[in-house]
Amino acid sequence: MPAIEVEGLERAFGEVLAVRGIEIAVEAGEIYGFLGPNGAGKTTTVRMLTTLLLPTGGRATVGGHDVVAEARAVRASIGVALQEAALDPLMTGRELIRLQATLQGIPTAEGRKRADALLERVDLVAAADRRVGGYSGGMKRRLDLAAALVHEPRVLFLDEPTTGLDPVSRKTIWEEVRELNADGTTVFLTTQYLEEADQLADNVGIIDSGRIVAEGTPESLKAEIGNPHIQLQLAAGSVAEAESILAPVGKLLPPKDGRKVLVEVENGAADIPRVVRILDEAGIAVESLELVRPTLDDVFVAKTGYHLEEESEENAEQEPVGA
Amino acid sequence: MSAFAVNVRVVRALGMRSIRQTFRRPQLIAPIVVFPTILLAIQTGGAGGAVELPGFPPVQSFLQFMLAGAMMQSLMLAGNSGGIALAVDIEMGFTDRLFSAPIPRFAIVLGRLAGTAALGLFASLWFLAIGLVFGAEIESGVAGALLAIVLVTACAMAVGGIGAAIALRTGSASVVQGLFPLVLVVLFLSSAFFPVDLMIEPARTIAEYNPLSLVVEGVREPIISGIDAADTLYAVLAILGIVLLGLLLSARALRHRLRVG
Numbered sequence: 001m002p003a004i005e006v007e008g009l010e011r012a013f014g015e016v017l018a019v020r021g022i023e024i025a026v027e028a029g030e031i032y033g034f035l036g037p038n039g040a041g042k043t044t045t046v047r048m049l050t051t052l053l054l055p056t057g058g059r060a061t062v063g064g065h066d067v068v069a070e071a072r073a074v075r076a077s078i079g080v081a082l083q084e085a086a087l088d089p090l091m092t093g094r095e096l097i098r099l100q101a102t103l104q105g106i107p108t109a110e111g112r113k114r115a116d117a118l119l120e121r122v123d124l125v126a127a128a129d130r131r132v133g134g135y136s137g138g139m140k141r142r143l144d145l146a147a148a149l150v151h152e153p154r155v156l157f158l159d160e161p162t163t164g165l166d167p168v169s170r171k172t173i174w175e176e177v178r179e180l181n182a183d184g185t186t187v188f189l190t191t192q193y194l195e196e197a198d199q200l201a202d203n204v205g206i207i208d209s210g211r212i213v214a215e216g217t218p219e220s221l222k223a224e225i226g227n228p229h230i231q232l233q234l235a236a237g238s239v240a241e242a243e244s245i246l247a248p249v250g251k252l253l254p255p256k257d258g259r260k261v262l263v264e265v266e267n268g269a270a271d272i273p274r275v276v277r278i279l280d281e282a283g284i285a286v287e288s289l290e291l292v293r294p295t296l297d298d299v300f301v302a303k304t305g306y307h308l309e310e311e312s313e314e315n316a317e318q319e320p321v322g323a
Numbered sequence: 324m325s326a327f328a329v330n331v332r333v334v335r336a337l338g339m340r341s342i343r344q345t346f347r348r349p350q351l352i353a354p355i356v357v358f359p360t361i362l363l364a365i366q367t368g369g370a371g372g373a374v375e376l377p378g379f380p381p382v383q384s385f386l387q388f389m390l391a392g393a394m395m396q397s398l399m400l401a402g403n404s405g406g407i408a409l410a411v412d413i414e415m416g417f418t419d420r421l422f423s424a425p426i427p428r429f430a431i432v433l434g435r436l437a438g439t440a441a442l443g444l445f446a447s448l449w450f451l452a453i454g455l456v457f458g459a460e461i462e463s464g465v466a467g468a469l470l471a472i473v474l475v476t477a478c479a480m481a482v483g484g485i486g487a488a489i490a491l492r493t494g495s496a497s498v499v500q501g502l503f504p505l506v507l508v509v510l511f512l513s514s515a516f517f518p519v520d521l522m523i524e525p526a527r528t529i530a531e532y533n534p535l536s537l538v539v540e541g542v543r544e545p546i547i548s549g550i551d552a553a554d555t556l557y558a559v560l561a562i563l564g565i566v567l568l569g570l571l572l573s574a575r576a577l578r579h580r581l582r583v584g
Contacts, residue, residue, distance in 0.1 A: 013583075050423050051422075051423065052419055052422055052423055052581075053581070053583075054581055054582055072425050073425075075423055075424060075425040076425035078423070080419075080420070080423045082416060082419050082420075083416075086415065086416035086417050086419050086420045087415075087417070088340075088344070088412070088415075088417050089415075090343070090344050090347040090348060091340070091343070091344075095340075095343075099336055099337075099340060100420070100424075102332055102333055102336040103333060103336075103420075103421065103424035103425075103426055104424060104425065105329045105425070105426075108332075131347075147420070
């Protein structure tokens with residue numbers, strides 16, 4: 001039985017359909033990466049799966065329990081670390097984990113033991129009795145993760161656990177997620193970072209405008225895209241001409257910025273001399289050239305027509321209310 | 324451990340958190356203790372001669388008369404502060420942590436109310452202590468003091484229910500905070516600071532029908548004269564009415580919050 005099973009799940013906010021009949025199956029012990037830009041419906045989906053929001057259509061089970069009819073059983077089997085770590089700045093780290101243990105029905109003495117062990121696990125022993133308001137972003141995320149683990153959940157939901165973190169803190173969280181998964185925990189991870197999904201996920205679901213547009217292992221999704229592309233950095237003003245003369249070489253991909261041209265090529269490195277020759281004959285100077293193998297971003301572009309991380313950075317819009 | 328025992332632990336833990344939160348956030352504790360104490364000092368210092376007015380109930384001093392009003396102001400603002408704190412929890416996502424735990428969601432509201440009740444208890448003890456220090460007598464002795472404490476504590480929880488309902492419905496601390504002046508209006512249109520018989524219309528009629536006046540009289544009588552069964556009964560009924568209203572509104576607001584996320 002899948003740890004998470006979603007069938008035709010929908011959520012409307014008034015006229016806006018934030019999640020449009022999605023289907024997901026996550027096997028026990030898997031890390032599922034739920035990838036999409038801001039406002040795509042990731043958080044709304046997580047909120048429905050964690051019983052924080054009622055679906056307006058479809059159904060979902062988590063740990064074999066229906067998220068609407070058996071919400072309490074779902075909550076007993078999951079750990080949740082939501083976007084923007086939901087921490088009380090006036091509590092200390094130790095108080096927070098002990099409270100979380102009480103909320104999970106763990107006896108006081110056992111809760112204290114687990115709190116101490118978890119604080120050690122996430123390297124927060126020294127800061128345990130300081131108020132959370134004084135923690136750094138990385139410390140808050142680690143504390144949030146520790147609190148989500150206090151009852152040793154079978155399924156863990158992590159909603160953008162590394163958004164806004166520096167690279168070192170991000171890697172620390174990744175290591176922790178890998179260790180948890182190695183212990184058998186199923187992880188449902190939403191992210192807007194391609195590298196995160198690529199590094200961590202066994203399977204990836206790409207969501208855009210409330211619909212799942214692609215699903216599979218990172219390797220299978222990249223293989224689906226097929227060919228690598230040559231990325232050229234050109235002098236300003238020569239991009240349009242370069243695109244025109246390179247069109248017969250291969251499919252032009254949407255550029256990441258105004259001075260780059262991306263050409264899909266069938267033969268990989270073997271096509272580089274041809275591209276360089278064409279540009280040289282046209283008198284177009286190439287500042288840099290790179291052969292790029294398909295990435296999840298290419299998958300995203302192929303499925304949606306735009307770049308995920310570019311979109312995530314530019315898109316300051318929030319998801320609809322409750323999303 | 325039985326489910327009931329677990330829920331009691333949860334309510335106690337959330338109540339303790341609520342109390343800690345209040346004492347660690349000066350803007351929450353100030354309205355409960357500091358403002359009513361200052362107002363009590365100003366009123367007793369500046370309007371003490373009111374006791375000489377014809378029709379003013381027989382009292383030992385204006386301070387003795389005002390103790391019930393100060394307690395009411397404190398408990399009303401404790402209810403409002405509890406609502407603000409809950410709304411802040413919603414705004415910063417802390418309630419998501421609570422709502423995603425396998426506990427009855429109403430335990431979350433009860434935890435908050437337990438904290439507000441404790442603040443009511445604190446307020447009643449504080450003002451009784453101030454009264455005693457500055458010479459006010461509790462006419463019905465220890466029993467009367469205990470009755471006043473119980474009524475104030477229960478009423479704080481009841482008013483907290485209304486604050487919690489507004490917080491859950493709006494999810495906005497600034498909206499709940501915006502009710503602060505309204506709380507004062509409701510208080511001034513009751514017998515908290517002045518005897519109803521000496522008010523002029525329409526304030527007098529409003530105060531007569533204001534359920535808070537019933538609670539005020541239930542708290543005041545043991546302090547200024549003696550325990551009166553009828554006054555006590557009316558106060559208890561008024562508190563039960565407010566409790567019922569608060570719980571009803573909170574239950575509806577909880578359902579609404581789950582619908583909108």
